[in-house]
Amino acid sequence: MLSSRGFLRLLGAVSLGAAAGSLEQFFPPxxxxxxxxxxxxxxxxxxxxxxxxxxxxxxxxxxxxxHPGIRVVDQYFPWEELQRKxxxxxxxxxxxxxxxxxxxxxxxxxxxxxxxxxxxxxxxxDLADIVPQSLQDATYNGQFYGPxxxxxxxxxxxxxxxxxxxxxxxxxRLNDAWPWSKWLDVLRGxxxxxNGRVLVYGLERVQxxxxxxxxxxxxxSGATRQSxxxxxxxxxxxxxxxxxxxxxxxxxxxxxxxxxxKHKVAPAAPxxxxxxxxxxxxxxxxxxxxxxxxxxxxxxxxxxxxxxxxKTPLSHTGSLHYTVxxxxxxxxxxxxxxxxxxxxxxxxxxxxxxxxxxxxRYALAHADVYKTYPRKxxxxxxxxxxxxxPKTVGYRELDLGVxxxxxxxxxxxxxxxxxxxxxxxxxxxxxxxxx
Amino acid sequence: MVLSAxxxxxxxxxxxxxxxxxxxxxxxxVLVFRWWPLVVSVSRSVDQYTLISQAxxxxxxxxxxxxxxxxxxxxxxxxxxxxxxLRIPFEVALGFALAIFVNQRFxxxxxxxxxxxxxxxxxxxxMSVVWNLMYQPQYGxxxxxxxxxxxxxQNFLTDVHQALPSIAAAVIWKDVGLPMIIFLAGLQGIPQExxxxxxxxxxxxxxxxxTITIPLLRRTFMYVVVVTxxxxxxxxxxxxxxxxxxxxxxxxxxxxxIYESAFVNQSVGYAxxxxxxxxxxxxxxxxxxxxxxxxxxxx
Numbered sequence: 001m002l003s004s005r006g007f008l009r010l011l012g013a014v015s016l017g018a019a020a021g022s023l024e025q026f027f028p029p030x031x032x033x034x035x036x037x038x039x040x041x042x043x044x045x046x047x048x049x050x051x052x053x054x055x056x057x058x059x060x061x062x063x064x065x066x067h068p069g070i071r072v073v074d075q076y077f078p079w080e081e082l083q084r085k086x087x088x089x090x091x092x093x094x095x096x097x098x099x100x101x102x103x104x105x106x107x108x109x110x111x112x113x114x115x116x117x118x119x120x121x122x123x124x125x126d127l128a129d130i131v132p133q134s135l136q137d138a139t140y141n142g143q144f145y146g147p148x149x150x151x152x153x154x155x156x157x158x159x160x161x162x163x164x165x166x167x168x169x170x171x172x173r174l175n176d177a178w179p180w181s182k183w184l185d186v187l188r189g190x191x192x193x194x195n196g197r198v199l200v201y202g203l204e205r206v207q208x209x210x211x212x213x214x215x216x217x218x219x220x221s222g223a224t225r226q227s228x229x230x231x232x233x234x235x236x237x238x239x240x241x242x243x244x245x246x247x248x249x250x251x252x253x254x255x256x257x258x259x260x261x262k263h264k265v266a267p268a269a270p271x272x273x274x275x276x277x278x279x280x281x282x283x284x285x286x287x288x289x290x291x292x293x294x295x296x297x298x299x300x301x302x303x304x305x306x307x308x309x310x311k312t313p314l315s316h317t318g319s320l321h322y323t324v325x326x327x328x329x330x331x332x333x334x335x336x337x338x339x340x341x342x343x344x345x346x347x348x349x350x351x352x353x354x355x356x357x358x359x360x361r362y363a364l365a366h367a368d369v370y371k372t373y374p375r376k377x378x379x380x381x382x383x384x385x386x387x388x389x390p391k392t393v394g395y396r397e398l399d400l401g402v403x404x405x406x407x408x409x410x411x412x413x414x415x416x417x418x419x420x421x422x423x424x425x426x427x428x429x430x431x432x433x434x435x
Numbered sequence: 436m437v438l439s440a441x442x443x444x445x446x447x448x449x450x451x452x453x454x455x456x457x458x459x460x461x462x463x464x465v466l467v468f469r470w471w472p473l474v475v476s477v478s479r480s481v482d483q484y485t486l487i488s489q490a491x492x493x494x495x496x497x498x499x500x501x502x503x504x505x506x507x508x509x510x511x512x513x514x515x516x517x518x519x520x521l522r523i524p525f526e527v528a529l530g531f532a533l534a535i536f537v538n539q540r541f542x543x544x545x546x547x548x549x550x551x552x553x554x555x556x557x558x559x560x561x562m563s564v565v566w567n568l569m570y571q572p573q574y575g576x577x578x579x580x581x582x583x584x585x586x587x588x589q590n591f592l593t594d595v596h597q598a599l600p601s602i603a604a605a606v607i608w609k610d611v612g613l614p615m616i617i618f619l620a621g622l623q624g625i626p627q628e629x630x631x632x633x634x635x636x637x638x639x640x641x642x643x644x645x646t647i648t649i650p651l652l653r654r655t656f657m658y659v660v661v662v663t664x665x666x667x668x669x670x671x672x673x674x675x676x677x678x679x680x681x682x683x684x685x686x687x688x689x690x691x692x693i694y695e696s697a698f699v700n701q702s703v704g705y706a707x708x709x710x711x712x713x714x715x716x717x718x719x720x721x722x723x724x725x726x727x728x729x730x731x732x733x734x
Contacts, residue, residue, distance in 0.1 A: 084698060087486045091703075108701075112488035197588050198573055208679070268593040268682075269572055279574075400699045404681065411593045411682035430700050433483065 036071045037330055039337055040096035042085055046078035048292050055353045056341075063340045070333055090114050097328040098338055103137035103148070103318030103388070104395040107237070110140040111393040111434070115323040117143035121335035129344060133317040133386045134359040146323035147342035148359030149350055152286040153381040154216060154315040156183070156308065157293075159281050160301040162190065170305035172373050174380050177306035177313055180217065180255065183282075187265040190281035202265035204280035206289060209406030211389060211399045212316050213285060214256060218244070219387070220309035221252035230312055237392030238431045244402070245417075245424040252310055254416045257409040268410040276300045287378055291355035304374040306381065317386040319356065357382050394431040401427035473714065480708035485701035498708035508709070510684050511692040514599065518688060519667040521603040526663050527656070529607065530614025535648075537615065538622045548619075555612035563676035566605040567592070570677070592677050595685045602673045602686055610666065614659045621655035622648070657728035661721050668717055689713050 041060075045053045053076040060072040077085050082100070089095045101109055109115045119127075122144060127135065134148035158170060168186060171177050187202025207213050215232065222230030229248035233240055243249070259266050267274075274280035275289070276297040283289055284307070293300050307315050322338035324331055340346065344362025351358045351367055357378050358364050369375040392398055405423035413419045480498055484491040502508050537548045554562065569576050570591040578588040591601040629647050638646070649656075671690045674680060680687035680695070693713065697706035 087698060090487045109487065112485060114487050195587075197582070267573065268590065271571065271574065394701075397700050400695065404679075407679070407681045408683045411590075411595065413683060430702070433485075433702065 037069055037333060039070060039072050039098060039328075039330060039334055041072060041074045041098045041100065041337075042082060042089070042096045043074055043076045043100055044079050044082045045076040048288060048295070049079065051353060052076075055350050059341055059346050059349065062346075063337055066340070067333070067336070070337075072337065093327065095325040095327060097325055097330060097334040098341075099323045099325050100149075101146070101321050101323050103134070103321055104391070104399075106137060106145055106321060106323065107140045107391060107393045108395060109323065110143070110145055113326055115145050116326045116328075116331060117145055118324050118331075118335045118338070119144035121332070121339060122147075126339065129361050130342075131359050131361060131364070131382065133382065133388055134321070136388050137318050138321055146321045146338055149320045149322060149342060150347070150354055150356045151359040151382055151386075152288075152317055152319045153357055153378045153386060154213070154284070154286055154307045155378055155381060156305045157275060157283045157285070157289050158303050158305060159275060159278075160303040162281055163303065166190075170303060172303075172305070172377060174306050174313070174377070174384055178308055180308040180310055183308045184259075184263065184265070187259075187282060188263055191263075191265045193264065198264060198267070200278070201267055201274060201280040202282060203259065204274035204283040205266055205270060206283055206285040208270050209403050209410060211402045212318075214406055215389065215402070216307060216314050216316050216387075217256055217310065218249050218252040220312050220314055221248040221255075222246075223248070223311050225312060225314075227312075230314070231390075233390040233392055233398070237390070237394070238428070238434060240398065240401075240424040240427045240431075243424075244427075245420045248311070250417050250420050253405075253409060253420050255310065256406065257413070257416055260410040261412050266410075273297070275302070287356045288354070290375075291353075294355060302374075304377050306377060307385070313385050314387045315381045315385045316389050317382060318389055319359065392431065393434045394427075397430035398427055401430065476707045476710045476714075479704055480711045482704040482707075484703055486697065486703050487701070491704075494704070498705045499712070501705060502708055502712060507684075507687075507692065511687050511689045514685065514687050515668060515689040518599055518603055518670070518686075519664060521600055522607060522667045523660065523663050525603075526607045526611055527614055527659055529611050530659065531618050531656075533611065533615040534618030534622055535644075538619055548615075551615055552612035554609040555616075557609065559606075559609065559670075559672040560676060562605065562609045563673045566673075567677045570601055570605075593682050595683050598678050598682055598686045602677055605677075606667075606670060606673055610663075614663065617659055618652065618655060621652045625651050653728060657725060660728060661724050664720055664724065665717060668713065 043053055043056050056074060060074060064071060086099065095114065099109065099115055130147055131151055134151055138145050138147065163170065190200060191198065191202040192200040219230045219232050224230065227248065228243045228246045232243050234243060260268050271279060275283040276293060293302060322341050324334040324338060328334045342360065344360050347358045347360035347363035348366050351363055358367065364370060364379065370379040390398060401423050405419055408419060409416065481493060481495055482491045483494045533551055537544060572578060572588055572590050572593065577591065582588060589597060591597050625648065630643060633643050633647060669690055671694060674686050674688055674691045678686040680691050693706050693709045696702045696709060
């Protein structure tokens with residue numbers, strides 16, 4: 001029989017074993033073969049991205065087959081956790097070789113010296129395969145930093161059966177697009193309120209207020225693409241005063257608030273999958289909505305309409321890019337990997353999973369769904385209306401400032417101009433550290 | 436049996452070694468994950484740098500100057516204070532009342548104790564996600580219950596006046612099991628003779644509570660109040676999951692301000708300075724509470 005001392009020793013040994021086991025998460029899940037060069041990558045999974053890691057792994061195995069001396073060691077995290085993990089790894093001087101960066105964050109990574117220019121590894125033909133918006137996102141100070149995994153374009157997605165029943169035919173081409181004023185009438189028509197409680201909303205907002213989704217409404221208040229409201233930020237990317245608080249922009253912020261407070265066509269608190277579950281008639285967002293519908297609501301019949309606008313139509317673009325860490329010991333191999341990950345066939349493979357417009361012209365040409373309506377509308381939106389998000393080294397600060405102000409508007413800030421002026425002052429104060 | 440002199444000498448040494456070995460993980464945790472970050476935080480509070488850039492610039496006390504001249508800091512301090520005031524009295528009083536209730540002998544008492552304590556053992560993040568859904572204005576269960584009683588739906592997390600109390604209520608529900616267990620241990624440590632003597636003197640239940648239970652639990656109260664205060668200043672997950680500091684900064688706590696400064700606004704030196712300020716506030720509060728609730732009673 002085990003003595004009490006023996007039991008304690010056993011307990012200690014088991015504890016140490018368990019602690020060692022838990023350390024496994026800090027080590028690569030797949031050991032590299034002896035003598036092989038190792039490249040590391042942090043990817044995303046979870047939620048609607050569950051399965052994305054399988055595509056990445058399939059691409060890595062193909063790469064390893066083509067480059068027998070190289071092994072790719074990968075780890076996957078939910079989106080927000082990935083951002084924190086990357087920041088902490090970078091701060092700890094231990095970033096992965098390949099940094100999976102959101103398009104608008106590329107300038108901040110390049111400015112901080114976290115990622116390195118890799119234009120020298122790309123031929124003119126390679127760069128010509130990348131759609132212009134992605135090329136613009138990937139270029140900072142004239143240098144190319146990395147190809148896109150995919151692109152994105154925004155639109156309205158509506159319940160086709162409800163619209164048919166109501167006899168409403170939304171536009172199917174960009175040239176016929178409706179402005180927000182016309183859509184507002186439609187959204188109000190679908191909104192059902194009973195005893196002060198909204199049973200059905202006109203508009204589902206897939207994400208909480210943010211610059212990507214809601215920025216186009218604000219920027220579209222500019223009369224032209226040269227207007228300050230449309231530009232949203234100064235050319236040096238360090239000032240929003242005079243841009244996001246111009247008269248046109250403030251009018252747009254007021255219109256945004258009215259959707260929630262005055263007309264009550266959209267909920268202040270986000271609700272999941274409202275469109276597919278009959279709680280909203282229309283959803284606004286990127287093509288990821290289609291991916292969700294295809295995976296989880298296969299029988300749901302939807303239509304797609306061009307994104308509404310106030311004066312000048314636009315859609316925000318941009319998705320994730322593959323970039324190479326400055327601190328990598330194997331820049332040529334890492335560049336070869338990111339080039340491989342984003343090549344035409346692999347972009348096409350990623351598209352099959354993401355159902356999101358590719359950033360590779362090859363993949364765009366080979367994805368048949370983009371040849372006819374409804375998906376052609378998204379390709380047209382990218383190519384004709386697509387505008388990159390305001391370019392600044394302080395995109396996180398900009399996005400936070402705008403998102404917080406938008407969220408405040410949805411909950412009923414009484415003085416919209418004052419709140420927006422406060423927003424631009426606060427954003428500019430944050431951006432000042434980059435001067 | 437008589438132990439040999441040499442064995443008698445060896446045994447305490449062996450015990451100390453084993454004891455030390457078992458203490459090592461806890462000691463390492465305190466030194467590496469508590470004290471060392473504190474030292475680093477203080478040393479970096481005088482720098483300006485972003486999380487992703489390696490370049491640090493010494494700026495002296497500028498971060499502290501910015502903190503004490505920032506309206507956002509005072510907003511977050513006010514919100515944190517309000518949150519603590521909402522949470523601490525309710526949690527302590529409720530924990531104490533529950534402890535008295537479950538200290539009695541009745542059928543199913545163990546189940547009641549477990550039911551109250553289980554939420555305290557669940558993840559705060561998971562609890563926040565669940566309560567976020569429950570508070571949902573249109574389809575959440577809380578509003579459904581209110582509607583069934585004829586009360587109009589409430590915008591719990593999107594109303595400026597309701598968001599902070601709603602978060603506090605959810606956290607109190609989750610954490611009240613902890614003070615309950617601590618008070619229960621305290622209650623069971625009070626010798627029965629005191630109550631028997633009081634009963635002979637003809638005292639009522641309320642009088643026994645005021646004259647015996649509460650005075651003898653003074654140290655327990657001190658521990659619970661200090662711990663609840665510290666926890667309430669450090670609650671991050673509920674705000675992050677449920678409101679992101681909104682609506683209109685009504686749930687913008689100091690700990691959330693620190694997170695946003697470091698991870699979103701990339702002002703890590705400033706966030707470190709905020710951490711130092713928070714540490715000083717908490718330390719001062721704890722010392723004050725310990726002084727106010729000190730007890731010399733021994734039993």
